[in-house]
Amino acid sequence: MADSSNDVPVRFFCTAGNGMESFLVDELKRKVAAQDVIQLQGKVIFSSPATINNIIKLKSAERLFLLLNYDTPLKLPTHINQAKACSLLLSKLTGEKNELERVAMLWIRLQGELNPRAIDSEVLPSAVGVKRRKDNNGQSLVLRDKCHGEPCESKRKILEHGNPDETAMDQQPKLQSSMDQITFRICCKCSGSVARFFSTQDVSKVLGAGLTTLLGWRVDLKNPHLEINVNLTDDYCLQGIPLTKFPLANRDYVQSTGLRSTVAWAMASLAQIQPESLVVDPMCGVGTILIEAAKEHNGAYFLGIDINEEQLVKANGNVAYAHLEDRIQVLKASSLVLPLHSASVDAVVCDLPFGRKFGTKMDAAINLPLILSEMTRVLRVGGILVLLLSPQLSCLIKRLFIQEHTNSVEEKDSQTEQQDCQSDTTTFTKQGHNDGSASTQDTERLHGQSRSNPSFSLRHEKTFRVSLGAIDGLIHKYVKSSPCLE
Ligand SMILES: C[S@@+](CC[C@H](N)C(=O)[O-])C[C@H]1O[C@@H](n2cnc3c(N)ncnc32)[C@H](O)[C@@H]1O
CATH class of the missing domain: 3.40.50.150 (Vaccinia Virus protein VP39)
Structure with a gap:
């Protein structure tokens, strides 16, 4: 799968339980012809020509993310002051405005492919800012808009009066105009030397402020459109956005759970x-x-x-x-x-x-x-x-x-x-x-x-x-x- 806006192959990563990585690599290659596979502990990064609806059928993965950034680890000199360290952290994590917007758009597009009709789905309540539910007659109701309490004009058009058959891919140009209304929260894990310098709250604050300044996105801890996952270790910096609300490891065909x-x-x-x-x-x-x-x-x-x-x-x-x-x-x-x-x-x-x-x-x-x-x-x-x-x-x-x-x-x-x-x-x-x-x-x-x-x-x-x-x-x-x- 490539990002149609610039033909760059779409990069994903999956998390896996410890010891499950080799099963996941094998499954990725066999079922979705994964390419450029990078195996890390508990994670596998890959590209794939398969559709997102096939990728979510993977059985050995825990969660699936759209890759935002995979980079070398943040190295902080021993006697660095806090302000300098924050600035290094910020430049490591934020990158180019256009690239961040491209990935956000891609995420919205993939949500549309996952769930073309139900903007109200469990997966997509956040993608375009409006939660919906069905009324007693099965009609979709707009519940709430996350922009300003009221549905944003562009989104109201898409969701209330738009063609119900229109996919998020069709909606992309309209959504572009409301990119600056995106809300997000950061979910962070730090280990190794970075964890000795920054707490996860520090990282969230620095990145949160950085994204707000760079893109005009707003932080919403309770019910954001996007959840940006950040993982800083001694080996790498990894950032991604989850593509499904529930882990792939949750099986909708199992009633009473037993072994993982x-x-x-x-x-x-x-x-x-x-x-x-x-x-x-x-x-x-x-x-x-x-x-x-x-x-x-x-x-x-x-x-x-x-x-x-x-x-x-x-x-x-x-x-x-x-x-x-x-x-x-x-x-x-x-x-x-x-x-x-x-x-x-x-x-x-x-x-x-x-x-x-x-x-x-x-x-x-x-x-x-x-x-x-x-x-x-x-x-x-x-x-x-x-x-x-x-x-x-x-x-x-x-x-x-x-x-x-x-x-x-x-x-x-x-x-x-x-x-x-x-x-x-x-x-x-x-x-x-x-x-x-x-x-x-x-x-x-x-x-x-x-x-x-x-x-x-x-x-x-x-x-x-x-x-x-x-x-x-x-x-x-x-x-x-x-x-x-x-
Ligand atoms: C670890 S559990 C299996 C869990 C299973 N994999 C699942 O996902 O539900 C072991 C099972 O062995 C069963 N068991 C214990 N002794 C047994 C025996 N002598 N013959 C057959 N089953 C036995 C228990 O009742 C239990 O359900």
Whole structure:
């Protein structure tokens, strides 16, 4: 996509949970042919020839922004005075008037493409300054104008008397004239040396005053047209304007939320699901992973199993809400004895219970060999197993596995994991295993149990560490490389 006013490629960035960046880069390249991709921690900058309506369908991103500015970090000499520092900050962040106006216009245009008719949408109440709602007859009502309490003349024309089929792109020239009536607020994050010099309020004040002087825009903290996000770190300065009110990670097809949707999607993306595949989640909870997988893979079939009736009710509700009843079924059973034939499943995906919510319900550490054994038994040779584990469970599994061959990827993984396991061993010694973590005794007992364990027919492929909010999880991917030993 290019900015039609000057043919400059439109630059976007998405935020991503820690550890999700590589999934996002991969998805951007695959689905929206992203170009000039820059991967940062927690963010990915890109251009794309795709339409904005396709870009907002990304599944591994948290939020989508129109890029305003990506620049080298602000370097402040040690003994600089406050006034000089503010002036350096201002010139770093504001740039050219024309460029700022161009990006603001582009943002308005993209809002129009996202929501061509509903100027009153959740996304666009602010883009042209008027909030609308439908009256009882479905007619749009102008609620409020953000310029001067009264609808601005140019906007009143567009919104009240304008052609309802007119898109924001058509409205662009009219909007240009009201550019100076734009209101904004600044949302700022600072880290590293900049944070030692400026608070986020300092940055907001300096930039706020600068934009007002340069463009005539006004600050409105409560309900602005534009929210300018600023991120200052030791590595870069990044500014952007969010393109959607709600994060892309919010799924409008999910009623009861479970695992983070982006992580669930990432797990499904590792399962190599093909048309006609049968995919099983033997501890499905409310069915998040299966729903993410089914939305992505139209021709595949899914089975969710859980021991908890309440979870299954929610899972069934979610499946119906997402209109996936024809391809997802759920049933009550224990993952310790799966009601499935051996070698009948193409992929198993599973988010094992751990952490505060599920940690006490079952001793995953003790049952791990049995659960693994069952998951491996039902997988066909060549089938994929994707597990989400706590760092403790991840270490336990590694201790259960005797890796016959190591390749460079595995070596790299095992280095990261070795650190986890070393720090976990300390945790185990301090806390015992009542918190769901594993002691050395546990490991030895599990090892004894697992000598004839079918998990030895699994080949470990890759591990990803992802943030689950308060805690991290480890996604392990395995391939079943040989039949299970009976
Ligand atoms: C971490 S939660 C899964 C959450 C799920 N990914 C979601 O998004 O809702 C683990 C699930 O395992 C289930 N569970 C615990 N022990 C089980 C067992 N023996 N057999 C089957 N399910 C079990 C719990 O009821 C819980 O729903």
